[in-house]
Amino acid sequence: MITTNPLHLLAAAASVFAIFKLIVSGRFLLSVLMRWWRSLEDRIHVHQFYKIPEFNDSFRENQLYRQVSVYVSSLASLEDSDFANLFSGRKPNEFFLQLDSDQSVHDFFLGARISWKNESKGESDRCRTFVLKIRREDKRRILRPYLQHIQTVAEEIEQKRREIKLFTNAETSGIGRWRSVPFTHPSTIETVAMDSDLKNKVRSDLEAFVKGKQYYHRLGRVWKRSYLLYGPAGTGKTSFVAAMAKFLCYDVYDFDLSRVANDFELKSLLLQTSGKSVIVIEDLDRFLIEKSGKVSLSGILNFMDGIFSCCGEERVMVFTMNSKENIDPAILRPGRLDVHIYFPLCDFSAFKTLATSYLGVKDHKLFPHVEEVFQTGASLSPAEIGEILMVNRSSPSRALKSVISALQSNGGGRGAGKMGLRLSESGSGNGRSDDSAEPAGAVLCRESVHTVREFRKLYGLLRLKSSGSRKGGSFELDEKEAS
Structure with a gap:
C-alpha cells in the first residue's frame, strides 16, 4: 500500500536532495582537484x-x-x-x-x-x-x-x-580582362538528375583530382583535369558544369571565344585565371566548324595543353559540344580531354526523377502510359520535359498528359524551337483550370522564352558506359548503361 503521509514524503525529498547535493559537491571537488593538478603541472614546467x-x-x-x-x-x-x-x-x-x-x-x-x-x-x-x-x-x-x-x-x-565567383571575359580594344559576379547557380551534384552510381564515380574522380597534387607532380604532369561534355541541347551540360564548381568550391571562368581577338589574347586570358577554378568553353564544336572567331585551331590546342598552360595548376577545364562528329581527332585525344561524358535525351528513368523534383510525384497512374510512349522511341530533352512539368505543376495529371502529348507529337525529334507551340496547345486544349488566373498563351509564351535555357542549367542526365572503356588514360561516360 502506497503511503501519502506528508512526513514520509518530506523525508524522501530530503534524501533525494542530499544525494543530489553530494553528487554536485563531488563533481565540484573533482573539478577543483583537476584545476589544481593542471596548475601544479604548469608550475613545474610540464x-x-x-x-x-x-x-x-x-x-x-x-x-x-x-x-x-x-x-x-x-x-x-x-x-x-x-x-x-x-x-x-x-x-x-x-x-x-x-x-x-x-x-x-x-x-x-x-x-x-x-x-x-x-x-x-x-x-x-x-x-x-x-x-x-x-x-x-x-x-x-x-x-x-x-x-x-x-x-x-x-x-x-x-x-x-568562400564565395564562388563567375568570371566572364570583357570585350576590349587591347588585352582581354575578366569581370566577375557572385556565382549563385543552384545546381549541385545532389540535385543533378543522374544515376546514383554515376554520381559516385563523378564525385570520386573530382575528389581524386583535388587530392592528387603530389601524384600528378610525381608523374611529371600538370595538376589539371579536362572534361568533354557532349550531347543534344537541353540535356544538362551547363547544369553539370555548375554542379562541379559548387562541389569543388571553385570559381568559374567562362571563355567567350567570340570576344577573343587572337591566340595571344587567349593565352593572356588563361594566364589571368587563378588556381582552384573551372575553365569553361561552351559549344566548342560550333566554333570550330563555323570558324566564327579569330582564334585558330592551333590556339585552341595550345590552350588545352600547351607549354604555357603549365603556369596555372589546380584547374578543371570543361569543354561542351553538341556532337563529336567532324571534330579534329587531335582535340579529342587523352591529355587534352581526359574524361568524355555523353548527355543523352530523356528516358523514362530520368523522367521519373524529373517528375519527383518538379511535381513531388514518385508514382502515378499515368506512369505506365508515359513509359509506353518512351518505348516507342519518342524522346525530349530534360529541359523540354522540365518546362512542361513546371508550367503545369499545379496539376500532376495535366502535366503528365502534356508530356505524353508532347512526346507523341515530337515523334523522336529533338527541336526545342517548337516547344513553346506545343506547350500552348497542350495547356489550352481543355482550357486552363481555375488555379491560374492568367491566359494560357500569356503565361506559357512568357516562360517558354526563358525556361529551355534555364532548365538546361538545372538538370543533366549522364549514363556510364557499361564497359567502362579506358583508352590512354581517358574514360568515356555515355548513355548505354542499362537503366
Missing part, C-alpha cells in the same frame, strides 16, 4: 606554451593566427566550453561557434592532449592572441605535424566557406 598573436611587430596580419582561429572554431570540444560566441553563416540554417576571450578548449592529436586559450589584453583588436599548451615530452614529436594539420584543415574549411 607544459610548453606558444603564443600566436594576430599581428606581428610590424602590425601585419599573422596568417597562422587566422588559420588557428578557423581550426579552433571547428573543434567539437568547443561546444563544451563555458563561453563561446555563436555566429550565423552565409547559408540558411548555417551556424558556427567561436571561442570567447580567456576561454580554453582541448584537442587531441596523435595521442597527445593539446589546449588552446584565446587571450585578450584589452579592447584593441591588436591584442588578441591564441596560446597553445602542449606537454614538453610531446612537443618534438607532434608540434610540426600538428601545425601542418591545422593549416590543411583551415584551408579546406575556408575553401568551402
